[in-house]
Amino acid sequence: MTAFGRHETRTMTDLGCEAVTGALEDAGVAPRDVQAAYCGSAMAALVHGETGLGQSVLMELGVRGIPVVNVENACATGATALHLAWRDVAWGIHDVVLAFGVDKAVMPKGTVLKAGTTQFEAQLGDIFPGTFALIARRHMESYGTTPAQLARVSVKNHDNGMLNPLAQFNKPVSLETVLASPMIAEPLTLLSCCPNSDGAAAAIVCSKEWLSRSDNDALRIAASVLVSGDYEPLRDMTCWDSEKRCVNQAYEDAGLGVEDLDVIEVHDAFTISEIIHCETLGLCAPGDGGALIESGATSLGGSIVVNPSGGLLARGHPPGASGLAQIHELAAQLRCMAGRRQITGARVGLAQIMGGNKANDAQACAVHILVNDVTY
């Protein structure tokens, strides 16, 4: 992945090229070996009027003639690209497939991101921060979750971001700073919301047969699940049924459970999101997510680290790339290359992401489980 943050002077093509080149080099794959490619961007057309971004990047790198598909699934865009690449390989369609995601999401101050929201909802303030503020209020009401518990997610993820050279933010924030930062939508303050970021990330998926011909340090994709929302109007606002289905399917496909996980990356677009995702993954009972973060169990050095990369809150969030940036973190952790944020002996990792907002459900939720079968 590229560094995440603000890349004012660089084009999306340029960012994509850096990420794809890095993935090809890391995997020991030549441009001519790539048999298909999926490029994700949530903002290319929406904000920058750019289409065919996948081909623009691959043309520069000499990856030509192959099937290339540009995909969009809001914040789950990068994970969707990976899911399609994984499917091509898992079902024997191709041996080597590229997935990458690119976005330039830093926008002029005051821009309202209406993605997945109708104009009418936008006028009501029911855009992402408003929606997640309602969810947070409901969680507080139902389970006694406190503003301090919410804020602690941001503190932890900023602490982690300091150890990640590619993260957008590399300064610690105190509980007081998070709570005292400008109120965006009560109870969510500025530092309780992830930033919009520029950046790109990429991954190569290859078959076992291809791998056996190389000496590459690869990971096994034990599960790759993509679902769309259930859109149940009367559902419990403090969790997503679609995410539950997605997570349970992933555990089943991998033959693994929450107790097997060594490292987790979740979609902490807002502090409340991480708390709910921890509950849905089974790290604690529903409603206990606030106590979980407070206990320190999900901090570096805790029993199950969540978002060691800094998550969306500190690593940053170019929506088309975030799903693959999570994979970048899992790959770093499971291959023992995560430097000062390394989780000792991490062997199994899970990445969860969701995107869009339709009838207050996600348009897409994706879960990937990665395993390192080699013992270091």
Added chain:
Amino acid sequence: MTAFGRHETRTMTDLGCEAVTGALEDAGVAPRDVQAAYCGSAMAALVHGETGLGQSVLMELGVRGIPVVNVENACATGATALHLAWRDVAWGIHDVVLAFGVDKAVMPKGTVLKAGTTQFEAQLGDIFPGTFALIARRHMESYGTTPAQLARVSVKNHDNGMLNPLAQFNKPVSLETVLASPMIAEPLTLLSCCPNSDGAAAAIVCSKEWLSRSDNDALRIAASVLVSGDYEPLRDMTCWDSEKRCVNQAYEDAGLGVEDLDVIEVHDAFTISEIIHCETLGLCAPGDGGALIESGATSLGGSIVVNPSGGLLARGHPPGASGLAQIHELAAQLRCMAGRRQITGARVGLAQIMGGNKANDAQACAVHILVNDVTY
């Protein structure tokens, strides 16, 4: 498919619902039977700021929880959605997959469509009409193709469009009218260029096993090929190597040749396009496309009908839907449901489409071959 044309008062979601509902009904498939879906739109985000269109449509129709992917590949967007649906079924991933495409492409007069073109190229006038005018000039220079031959493509396709109740244009145009219509980019006049249109189209792809449990009047997809461009800077401008590769692969996959085709839909975004595609498909030798159209061989009643639907020139062109509108026409023809434009005994059909413009090559080219194995 919906009627193509101008749908000022309808949303893209509404148009998508009409097309998907029609496809489900035609296929005898219930919303709960659909296992995955691909939604194509080239304009949703670019022009309308809308994302997650696939989920917006499917939420309305009660198709929930399944993997849904929004795809973009310029004018090849609809064909890309179909290709992915076909792949899911061909490789046994799913039994029933939905592909649909939606666009609202009618734009205020004077809007410059920059899709696939950098700002610099747009400033030079090297947008689609400019690019295809250069290609037409080169074809005229190399092969003696005449303005009248080019114009005849438009006359033929407008004649066909009159017989298609869903076509955007239903008036005949004379050779003189085409030649005398306003010059857009010499030698291409207004009536030599396809319109931008609003509309949607959809298709259901199912496995042989699924089909055996229904009494549905289905067609076999004998080939589905998607490639990206070769981007050769010094190539012959009068054809596309990427299209040649795509066509040849499709013939090989289907075990069929040009002599087996009964009906063809090609991407006649401009009159010159149809002439070149006819050459590349092997209907005539390179350079003889002008003589071919003049001979009447590709008109209704001719030896091999091209664009009986009216093509992009008369049926209209919502880029996300056009690839699937071609399939709608092949399905109508091969199932003997094409009314006054029916080609007697049509059994094998081919659809070709290409999209985008990168280094003067297409970003994507797709060819589908459909066969009716039942004799009426």
